[in-house]
Structure formats: structure tokens, C-alpha cells
Amino acid sequence: MAVELYLDLFSQPCRSVFIFAKKNKIPFEFQKVSLMDGEHFGDEFGKISMIRKVPALRDGDFCLAESIAIMLYLAEKFQTPDFWYPADLQQRARVNEYLSWQHTAIRMYGSKIFWLRLMIPKIMGVEVPKEKMDGALEDLNNSLNLIEEKYLQDRAFIVGEQISLADLVAIVEIMQPVGAGLDVFNGRPKLSAWRDRVQAFIGKELFDEAHQAILGVQENMKQFDPSKLELFKPKILRLFF
Numbered sequence: 001m002a003v004e005l006y007l008d009l010f011s012q013p014c015r016s017v018f019i020f021a022k023k024n025k026i027p028f029e030f031q032k033v034s035l036m037d038g039e040h041f042g043d044e045f046g047k048i049s050m051i052r053k054v055p056a057l058r059d060g061d062f063c064l065a066e067s068i069a070i071m072l073y074l075a076e077k078f079q080t081p082d083f084w085y086p087a088d089l090q091q092r093a094r095v096n097e098y099l100s101w102q103h104t105a106i107r108m109y110g111s112k113i114f115w116l117r118l119m120i121p122k123i124m125g126v127e128v129p130k131e132k133m134d135g136a137l138e139d140l141n142n143s144l145n146l147i148e149e150k151y152l153q154d155r156a157f158i159v160g161e162q163i164s165l166a167d168l169v170a171i172v173e174i175m176q177p178v179g180a181g182l183d184v185f186n187g188r189p190k191l192s193a194w195r196d197r198v199q200a201f202i203g204k205e206l207f208d209e210a211h212q213a214i215l216g217v218q219e220n221m222k223q224f225d226p227s228k229l230e231l232f233k234p235k236i237l238r239l240f241f
């Protein structure tokens with residue numbers, strides 16, 4: 001039985017798992033869990049992941065949460081090429097350094113912009129106060145500066161001349177505020193050139209397939225049933241107000 005991946009491509013970590021599996025020709029069954037429909041709160045998904053977040057993996061009786069753990073599991077099980085997670089001690093440490101940093105930096109701030117620019121106005125029907133938005137933009141920009149100045153420097157990819165899991169995890173997060181209409185690449189030639197290299201390596205078709213939902217989200221939200229969004233109000237109030 002093929003590995004099952006529980007995904008919603010609106011979600012950044014789901015996109016990294018999806019691209020990783022597809023790019024490495026890992027056979028898997030795509031199990032869609034619609035976050036917008038609240039399917040992650042349902043009984044079925046609860047049996048797969050007590051954490052109730054996507055992505056999740058099922059391989060026979062074995063279930064696993066967390067995108068990075070999932071990609072490392074797939075990398076080991078399917079013996080993917082070394083460059084994704086290099087065996088070299090210091091290169092691997094560089095990948096680990098980026099993967100450890102990004103959760104509370106670019107991931108947190110890119111997601112925040114996505115919610116502040118798009119989801120909150122849609123769900124709550126309110127515009128976010130300018131000072132809140134400015135603060136969030138500053139945090140995001142600081143993270144983007146660190147990606148350019150610390151993680152990339154003059155290298156083609158985060159670890160060196162070859163792509164790794166760090167680049168994959170980085171690109172999917174950076175694309176999230178782009179989905180909310182913020183051109184984060186504007187005025188950032190180094191980041192743009194890196195994005196082009198990552199995109200070229202992944203392949204345009206696969207990159208676009210993974211990002212189609214998030215890049216179309218502004219258009220899709222126009223036809224959205226507002227009652228579904230009620231599910232998200234408590235979370236928004238906890239996170240942002």
C-alpha cells in the first residue's frame with residue numbers, strides 16, 4: 001500500500017512535502033484535508049493526527065505529523081539523493097540550522113502577513129490597523145534580510161551549490177505572503193535570483209501545481225461561503241487581537 005499524505009496545498013508545509021514527494025517520484029496517495037472546510041477537526045483526520053494539523057503521513061499503521069519529520073522519513077525510506085539532506089556533517093548542520101530557525105521567523109511572519117492582509121479582512125470584515133500591518137511587514141522584512149545576508153550570502157542555495165530541504169522549506173513559506181498580494185521579491189534581486197534557481201530545479205510545472213491554490217486564493221475568496229470562515233474566528237481572536 002502506498003504512503004498516504006494528508007495535505008491541503010494552501011498550507012506551506014504541505015507544499016514542501018508535496019513537492020519533495022513528487023520531485024523524488026515517491027509513490028503516494030494524496031488525501032485532501034480541506035482546512036477551509038474544517039476537515040482537520042473531523043473524526044477521520046483525528047485518527048491520523050492528534051495534532052490536527054496538516055501535513056500528516058500514514059504508512060500502514062504508522063502515522064506521522066510535522067512536515068520536516070515527514071520529509072526526513074520519506075528521504076530515508078526512499079533513499080532520496082544526498083543533496084536534500086547531506087550526509088556531510090557541516091552541510092547537514094547548515095540545513096538543520098535553517099530548518100530550526102525558520103519556524104519562528106519567516107514562517108511565523110509570512111503567515112501573519114497572509115492573515116492580516118487577506119484572511120482577517122475576509123473573515124472579520126475589518127481592515128487591520130496600519131501600525132499592526134507595519135509591524136508585521138517589518139518583522140517579515142527582517143526575516144527576508146536574514147535569508148539573503150546570513151543564509152544565502154553569495155551561495156546559489158542555502159547550503160552551497162546544490163538545493164537542499166532548507167531551500168524547499170524556505171520557498172514555500174516565502175510564497176505565502178505572495179498569495180496575499182505582497183510582492184516580497186520586489187527590490188530583492190538576490191532573493192529573486194535564488195527563487196528562479198529553486199523554481200528551475202523543482203520544475204515550473206510542479207512548482208505551479210503546488211502553488212496554484214495559494215496564488216489563486218484572492219480570486220477564490222471572492223466566492224467563498226462566509227459561514228465556513230466562522231470556524232476560524234476563535235483562532236484569529238487568539239492569535240491577532
Ligand SMILES: N[C@@H](CCC(=O)N[C@@H](CS)C(=O)NCC(=O)O)C(=O)O
Pocket residue numbers: 010011012013014035040052053054055065066067068
Ligand atoms: N510545524 C508544522 C506546522 C503545521 C501547521 O501549522 N499546519 C497548519 C496549516 S499551514 C494547519 O494545519 N493548521 C490548522 C489549524 O491550526 O487549525 C509542520 O511543519 O508540519
